[in-house]
Amino acid sequence: MMYIDPHIHVTSRTTDDYEAMQKAGIVAVIEPAFWLGQPRTKVGSFQDYFSSLVGWERFRAKQFGIVHYCTIGLNSKEANNVALAEEVMELLPLYVGKEGVVAIGEIGYDDQTEAEDRFYRLQLELAKEVDLPVMIHTPHRDKKKGTIRSMDVSEEHGLDPGMVIVDHNNEETVKEVLDRGYWAAFTIYPHTKMGSERMVEIVRQYGPEKIIVDSAADWGISDPLAVPKTADLMLEKGIPEEHVRMVCYQNALKAYGQSGQMDEKDWLEKEPIDQTKKHGGSTVLRGGQKPRVDNDSSNIIEN
Numbered sequence: 339m340m341y342i343d344p345h346i347h348v349t350s351r352t353t354d355d356y357e358a359m360q361k362a363g364i365v366a367v368i369e370p371a372f373w374l375g376q377p378r379t380k381v382g383s384f385q386d387y388f389s390s391l392v393g394w395e396r397f398r399a400k401q402f403g404i405v406h407y408c409t410i411g412l413n414s415k416e417a418n419n420v421a422l423a424e425e426v427m428e429l430l431p432l433y434v435g436k437e438g439v440v441a442i443g444e445i446g447y448d449d450q451t452e453a454e455d456r457f458y459r460l461q462l463e464l465a466k467e468v469d470l471p472v473m474i475h476t477p478h479r480d481k482k483k484g485t486i487r488s489m490d491v492s493e494e495h496g497l498d499p500g501m502v503i504v505d506h507n508n509e510e511t512v513k514e515v516l517d518r519g520y521w522a523a524f525t526i527y528p529h530t531k532m533g534s535e536r537m538v539e540i541v542r543q544y545g546p547e548k549i550i551v552d553s554a555a556d557w558g559i560s561d562p563l564a565v566p567k568t569a570d571l572m573l574e575k576g577i578p579e580e581h582v583r584m585v586c587y588q589n590a591l592k593a594y595g596q597s598g599q600m601d602e603k604d605w606l607e608k609e610p611i612d613q614t615k616k617h618g619g620s621t622v623l624r625g626g627q628k629p630r631v632d633n634d635s636s637n638i639i640e641n
């Protein structure tokens with residue numbers, strides 16, 4: 339089985355993680371632009387971060403056999419630094435058209451402040467203008483209200499729900515998100531409410547249409563193998579293989595493929611791993627390490 343993890347902050351992860359992900363069957367990842375734990379103080383920090391999402395990290399993933407895409411946006415938390423947020427908004431148009439950018443995101447609400455609302459709306463307009471899908475981050479506090487508000491505002495701006503992926507859902511939000519025609523993504527964090535067990539029940543109850551599983555693994559306690567592990571559990575619990583394939587692979591491809599930037603042939607027909615390659619003069623190797631060079635595509639995991 340092939341998997342896509344359509345929400346993972348691989349910049350924060352190690353090469354061991356990349357190797358484990360590839361072994362577990364992950365063929366592609368989407369890395370949403372977000373905050374980094376510590377607030378940024380200069381627009382230049384955003385610029386370098388965006389450049390690394392479309393540049394170095396894309397290259398680094400490829401060195402471990404994984405195709406990397408990203409989303410570009412101003413996250414809701416940092417939208418609250420209004421002066422800086424205004425500068426970041428001016429940067430976004432320079433990045434949204436780059437190769438591998440599959441959506442505007444992750445955007446939406448954190449504390450549901452006025453500033454968050456303002457920059458969320460501006461970015462919905464940007465998404466419409468450049469015809470890219472939107473990845474919505476729903477708040478962890480007051481989730482239900484924040485989720486409904488995200489959809490209401492998106493509709494106010496005339497976005498097609500089929501172009502919008504609402505992430506971090508739970509049992510309280512899923513029904514309305516699906517009923518209104520949105521993609522409903524679920525983040526599987528270890529030791530939290532939305533663990534793999536709950537995910538199995540959601541797929542059993544709502545079926546696989548428009549449901550997407552992701553790890554949102556980052557620098558916090560999280561699991562870059564959450565997607566394949568959840569898929570295994572679903573199979574073990576009797577969810578049909580085709581349904582597992584939809585929620586752990588196909589739906590993400592369909593939703594983000596609408597960008598025109600993500601295609602199955604990107605991994606089915608990719609070049610073999612060649613760790614002798616460089617990006618801007620840098621490699622993933624350190625002194626004396628032997629590069630991995632696969633001479634054929636035999637590392638592709640059979641579907």
Ligand SMILES: [Zn+2]
Nearest residue numbers: 370372444554
């Ligand atoms: Zn995230």
